[in-house]
C-alpha cells in the first residue's frame with residue numbers, strides 16, 4: 001500500500017534530533033518584533049525576551065506573510081486555504097491494506113485509518129491565518145463528491161477537522177534568503193506537501209543557510225516576487 005506518515009512521531013523525531021544537536025526549543029513563545037540594522041537581522045524579540053542573532057527563519061506557515069512584515073522583508077503573496085478531513089467509526093468491511101484513493105475528476109480522497117476511513121472533500125476556501133472553524137457542510141460536500149461510490153454513502157462520521165494549506169500565488173514553495181533583508185530566510189508556502197516534503201525541505205534550507213548560498217533554487221526563491 002502507499003506510505004502514510006505518523007505526523008506526531010515525525011515531529012517528535014525532528015525535535016529529538018534538534019535537541020541532541022544542541023538546539024534550544026522554545027514552545028508557545030511568540031515572536032513580536034525583528035530588529036534590523038542597515039537591512040541586516042540583529043535581534044528577534046519574543047514575548048519572553050530578546051535573542052541576538054544574525055539569522056532568522058520564517059517557517060510561520062499561514063502567518064509567514066505577517067512574520068515577514070516584522071522584518072520588512074519582501075512581500076510574498078501567500079494565501080491560506082481551509083481544507084477538511086473527516087474520519088469514520090470502525091468499518092468492518094474496510095481492509096487496512098486498501099490503497100490511498102484520490103479521485104482527480106471529483107477532487108476527493110479516502111484511505112483506511114484506524115479501522116475506518118479518513119476522507120477529504122479537497123475543499124479550498126481562502127481563510128485568514130488562525131485555527132479555522134469546522135463547517136458542518138463539509139460532509140455534505142464530501143457525499144456529493146462520493147456519488148460514484150455507493151458503499152461510501154452515509155458513513156458514520158466520527159470526527160471532522162479543518163486546517164490551513166498556505167500557497168504562494170504561483171503554487172511553488174518559498175525557500176531561500178530574502179532579497180531585501182540580510183539574514184532573513186524563508187521556508188513557507190508549503191501548501192499540501194509540508195509534511196511529505198519536510199525532510200528534503202529542511203535539508204535544503206539548512207544547506208542554503210550554512211553555505212550562505214544567496215542564490216538557492218531559482219523556482220523557490222522569494223526573490224522571484226520582486227523580479228517581476
Ligand SMILES: Cc1cc2nc3c(=O)[nH]c(=O)nc-3n(C[C@H](O)[C@H](O)[C@H](O)COP(=O)(O)OP(=O)(O)OC[C@H]3O[C@@H](n4cnc5c(N)ncnc54)[C@H](O)[C@@H]3O)c2cc1C
Nearest residue numbers: 030031060061062063083163164190191192193194195196
Ligand atoms: C486537511 C489538510 C490535509 C493535509 N494533508 C497533507 C498531506 O497529506 N501531506 C502533506 O505533506 N501535507 C499536508 N497538509 C499540509 C501540511 O499540513 C502543511 O504543509 C504543513 O503543516 C506546513 O507546515 P509549516 O511548518 O510550514 O506551517 P505550520 O505547521 O502552520 O507551522 C507554523 C508555525 O508557526 C507558528 N508561528 C506563526 N507566527 C509566529 C510568531 N510570530 N512567532 C512564533 N511562532 C509563530 C505557528 O504557531 C505554527 O506553529 C495538509 C493540510 C491540511 C489542512
